[in-house]
Amino acid sequence: MSxxxxxxxxxxxxxxxxxxxxxxxxxxxxxxxxxxxxxxMRAVSLTTEEDGVxxxxxxxxxxxxxxxxxxxxxxxxxxxxxxxxxNCQFPLVTLVTMRGEWGEWNTxxxxxxxTTQQHFEVAGVICYRCDKPEDVKExxxxxxxxxxxxxxxVAVLLGQRLIGAKIFPED
Amino acid sequence: MTAxxxxxxxxxxxxxxGNDLLVVPSLGQACYDxxxxxxxxxxxxxxxAMGGAVPVALGLAIAQPDKRVxxxxxxxxxxxGLGALAATAAEAPxxxxxxxxxxxxxxxxxxQHTATGRGANLTAIAAGAxxxxxxxxxxxxEVAAGVKACRETPGPVFVxxxxxxxxxxxxxxxxxxxxxKSRFREAVVGKI
Numbered sequence: 001m002s003x004x005x006x007x008x009x010x011x012x013x014x015x016x017x018x019x020x021x022x023x024x025x026x027x028x029x030x031x032x033x034x035x036x037x038x039x040x041m042r043a044v045s046l047t048t049e050e051d052g053v054x055x056x057x058x059x060x061x062x063x064x065x066x067x068x069x070x071x072x073x074x075x076x077x078x079x080x081x082x083x084x085x086x087n088c089q090f091p092l093v094t095l096v097t098m099r100g101e102w103g104e105w106n107t108x109x110x111x112x113x114x115t116t117q118q119h120f121e122v123a124g125v126i127c128y129r130c131d132k133p134e135d136v137k138e139x140x141x142x143x144x145x146x147x148x149x150x151x152x153x154v155a156v157l158l159g160q161r162l163i164g165a166k167i168f169p170e171d
Numbered sequence: 172m173t174a175x176x177x178x179x180x181x182x183x184x185x186x187x188x189g190n191d192l193l194v195v196p197s198l199g200q201a202c203y204d205x206x207x208x209x210x211x212x213x214x215x216x217x218x219x220a221m222g223g224a225v226p227v228a229l230g231l232a233i234a235q236p237d238k239r240v241x242x243x244x245x246x247x248x249x250x251x252g253l254g255a256l257a258a259t260a261a262e263a264p265x266x267x268x269x270x271x272x273x274x275x276x277x278x279x280x281x282x283q284h285t286a287t288g289r290g291a292n293l294t295a296i297a298a299g300a301x302x303x304x305x306x307x308x309x310x311x312x313e314v315a316a317g318v319k320a321c322r323e324t325p326g327p328v329f330v331x332x333x334x335x336x337x338x339x340x341x342x343x344x345x346x347x348x349x350x351x352k353s354r355f356r357e358a359v360v361g362k363i
Contacts, residue, residue, distance in 0.1 A: 019233055042233055044262060046226070047254030054223035054255075055230040058195070061215055061352065062234025063360035084220035084227075088348030 004162070007137035008095065009034045012067055015144040018042060019059040021052035022069035027097030027163045032069065049074035050081035057090045065148060068094040072116040072157070073109060082123040085153050092125070092153040093143055103165030113160075120155050131159040175314065177272045177334040182208045183318045184241060184270055192322070193231055193240045193359065197224035197248035199279040200339065201272055205243060207342035212358035215351055216344045222252035225269060229259050232267040232326075235359065239266050241321055246273040246287045253296065259327055260301030268321040268328035269297070274336040282336065297329035304328040 008031055012020065020035040020043045022028060035043040046052050052068040059066040075096065085092045099106070100113020112119075117127045126146075130139050136158070143154040181204035185194065194214040196205045201224075202216045215231075217224055228242035249256070249271055259267065275288030287293060298305035304324050308317035308331065317330045345351060353363045 019230060021230075044229075044233070044258065046258045050222065051226040051252065051255050051258060054220065054226035057223075058227035058230025058232075059234050060230075061227070061355050061359070062193075062231040063356070064230070064234035066230065081220050081223050084217070084223055084348070087219070088352040090352065 004133040004136040005030045006034070008140050009038075011137060011140040011144060012041070013038070014141070015148070016065055017067050017144070018064040019044060019055065019066040020069065021046055021055045021066060023047070023049050023052065023071070023074055025069065025071040025097055027071065027158065028069045028095070049077040052094075053078050053081040053085060053092065056092055057084055057088065060090050066093075067144070068092070070094060070096055072096055072098045072100060072113045075116045075119055076112055079119065079123050082125065082153065086124045089151040090153075091147040091151050093147045094125075094155045095140065095158060096155050097158050097163055098160045102159060102161040104160065105165065117157060125153040125155050127155050127157055129157045129159060131161050133162060136162070175308070175311065175332055175334045177204050177274070177332070178207055178339055180270075180272065180314065180318070180332045180334060181205060181243060183314065184243065184321055185209065188213070190358075191238045193235060193238050195224050195228040195231065195240070195242045197221070197242070197244040199245060201243045201245050201248070202344055203339065203342045204272070206344040207339070210344060212354040214344075215355050216346070218346045218348070221248060222255070224248055225252055225255040225259060228269075229255070229262065229264065229267065232264040233262065236264070236266055238359075239268070239322060240264075242267075242269045244269060244271055245278070246271060246275065246285050246293060247277045249293055250286055250291070256297055256300040256302070256329075260297075263303075264327055265325045267326040268324070268330065270321045271329065271331045272334050273331050274334050276336045278336070278338060294329060294331045302327050302329040306330045307333070309333045
């Protein structure tokens, strides 16, 4: 398994992240496992992405730094809940594995994947993008610092070229 | 419809709250009820983000395990985010309770009927989601036990209070989100 996922985990630990909200996702599977196993870190499995936005707000209210893991197909679910982040100036960091772009096979992933960044930006979320493994660590570390220091919402879009396109047997 | 009064219920839920009770009311009447009971920096009023009150309170409960967290939510609020009940029960926070003020109406939008007046039972849904304590309070005699469960019983606790659907007098809390966040953090975490 590629080591950039471990780089992300190291970034979360170094930043003192205590709550990791996620909606299950194959691209983040290894990271999710590591967060569940980590001492001092609570990985919370949610049924929909807007709950992750809200959970992060609650975590911050209680003094915990958090990060949300999700897939691009869930970004549309977050839009109204992002009004909570904007109104209250909560910091938010979300790490988004991209679908519907480089090498995609599933037509249904394309509409959300191709408009993820636009949706986020309209909702007030700053987007950083990673397509190369060597960029991941610095980008995630920077996103964490920026969000917590400036009460900003930041999404790191982990490109499908980085993750590797899902291969279906029918291909 | 029984005649439990929502303001009286909330006043009892928040009585003598001290510094160790953290409260997240959902948008609309639940916020006004909490304001009428007495403003506090340890109340995080939600003026929007419908469906988000339970996960906000869950994140808070995980971050502050030594303090009691009560999410005071309307039935419409909870119906919008039923998945959060399953996620909350799975996390099983011992310091967490949901007090549902169930008037069977969408009060903010013109008193339309919610599903709870048409067959849905949020207490049964919470029990099915895995809440260890899930109660339905419909009479004055049951109120004290419901309040005690919300304040003291090891969580996660879910209590439905069937309340009158008559609107109460407005009691408007602060609505500046950044202010609400900062004063809450200052009071609970000791820094903004």
